Amino acid sequence: MTAVAEARAKQAHDPFPVKGVDHVTFLVGNAKQAAYYYSAAFGMKLVAYRGPEQGFRDFSEYVLESGSARFVLRGAVHAAAPGAEHHAKHGDGVTEIALEVPDVDAAYEYAIAHGARGVHAPASETDEHGTIRVAAIATYGETLHTLIERTSYNGPFRPGFVAADPIIERPAGGPKRFFQAIDHIVGNVELGKMDEWVEFYHRVMGFTNMAEFVGDDIATDYSALMSKVVANGTRKVKFPLNEPAVAKKKSQIDEYLEFYGGPGVQHIALATNDILATVDAMRAAGVEFLAVPDSYYDDPVLRGRIGTVRTEIVELKKRRILVDRDEDGYLLQIFTKPVQDRPTVFFELIERHGSLGFGKGNFKALFEAIEREQDIRGNL
Numbered sequence: 297m298t299a300v301a302e303a304r305a306k307q308a309h310d311p312f313p314v315k316g317v318d319h320v321t322f323l324v325g326n327a328k329q330a331a332y333y334y335s336a337a338f339g340m341k342l343v344a345y346r347g348p349e350q351g352f353r354d355f356s357e358y359v360l361e362s363g364s365a366r367f368v369l370r371g372a373v374h375a376a377a378p379g380a381e382h383h384a385k386h387g388d389g390v391t392e393i394a395l396e397v398p399d400v401d402a403a404y405e406y407a408i409a410h411g412a413r414g415v416h417a418p419a420s421e422t423d424e425h426g427t428i429r430v431a432a433i434a435t436y437g438e439t440l441h442t443l444i445e446r447t448s449y450n451g452p453f454r455p456g457f458v459a460a461d462p463i464i465e466r467p468a469g470g471p472k473r474f475f476q477a478i479d480h481i482v483g484n485v486e487l488g489k490m491d492e493w494v495e496f497y498h499r500v501m502g503f504t505n506m507a508e509f510v511g512d513d514i515a516t517d518y519s520a521l522m523s524k525v526v527a528n529g530t531r532k533v534k535f536p537l538n539e540p541a542v543a544k545k546k547s548q549i550d551e552y553l554e555f556y557g558g559p560g561v562q563h564i565a566l567a568t569n570d571i572l573a574t575v576d577a578m579r580a581a582g583v584e585f586l587a588v589p590d591s592y593y594d595d596p597v598l599r600g601r602i603g604t605v606r607t608e609i610v611e612l613k614k615r616r617i618l619v620d621r622d623e624d625g626y627l628l629q630i631f632t633k634p635v636q637d638r639p640t641v642f643f644e645l646i647e648r649h650g651s652l653g654f655g656k657g658n659f660k661a662l663f664e665a666i667e668r669e670q671d672i673r674g675n676l
Contacts, residue, residue: 310529312406312502314395317478317533318444319359319366320564321392323383324636327371330388331358333635334367335463337581338643339474339574344452345460347373352456354378359453359460363476365566368392368453382438388636390561392432393481394442395533400429403443407433412500415440425451433500436485436493436537437559474574475566479646480525480534480654484552484562490522490539497526497535506534507654521549525654536654538562548666551675555638563631565644571628572607574645575615584633586665587616601657602626606649620657625650631662639673 340360347356354377520541
């Protein structure tokens with residue numbers, strides 16, 4: 297049975313069907329400036345806004361899209377706004393991973409019956425564009441899974457939001473977008489908690505294990521971590537979960553937990569059809585990427601392992617893009633440096649050519665690059 301056929305078979309008996317990631321909400325210190333950054337540097341398009349002008353007195357919220365990838369940037373407009381203390385503790389970070397489901401009430405009922413902690417019971421939101429049903433459950437740290445049913449809604453985002461003009465108009469003839477979807481979202485949890493949250497996704501949402509990385513697979517001479525990947529039946533929604541492992545020095549997970557102030561979303565992988573053009577455009581707009589040494593590209597073992605890919609190694613080397621191959625195909629990937637002052641949230645760009653993996657062959661080079669940045673910050 298092929299991987300796609302297997303995924304479809306699992307979906308047919310899925311107790312918690314998920315259509316995909318609806319949006320990711322970031323609580324930030326200045327949503328207006330963050331919206332400009334993601335428009336200019338990530339090529340995203342502002343499509344909706346909600347704030348005091350619409351009668352919502354606590355936050356300004358900007359909705360940006362690139363293909364099916366949707367970010368909501370939320371900033372408190374006064375010190376007593378709900379969640380303002382969250383930003384003081386954690387800095388800019390992800391507060392909600394919203395999942396579109398076909399039936400919010402059924403999904404919420406199943407989750408609660410299987411041990412999830414409810415945060416918001418199912419409720420309707422309505423305006424002239426229709427109605428959505430929405431609920432929320434708690435997951436690791438202070439991260440929520442918002443559940444959204446939007447089949448009866450055709451507004452710009454959700455009730456209360458108004459359509460907004462793009463912040464930056466893209467030049468005619470240029471790329472339509474830099475990326476088109478969220479590929480996966482990675483969470484960092486405390487030592488000893490990874491299996492607990494893996495079991496949570498199995499029990500509460502019917503997800504299954506997709507991959508596991510432990511031991512030498514995911515360690516360097518100085519730091520180590522452990523990772524397991526859970527996914528829904530269609531593999532459209534994939535959540536790697538990391539925890540630190542005992543090593544000589546502080547791992548990237550330890551650093552994240554320290555500076556974020558607990559568990560949370562570490563990075564978001566964005567799927568692109570042309571990683572070379574995307575990296576060129578984002579780098580020109582000021583995005584900083586992790587650098588891997590020349591030795592990575594000059595290694596004859598790498599060249600023998602990856603075989604033929606769509607571009608020359610010299611082009612990957614010029615941009616510091618990583619390449620990995622598995623039994624299903626290959627992928628190209630690159631990682632940004634943290635995109636805020638704290639060394640917490642960063643992004644991955646990934647271009648898949650059949651591969652369903654996560655770049656296992658690149659872990660050592662990637663982690664060594666992260667360690668070099670940690671050392672510069674004094675956090676290794």
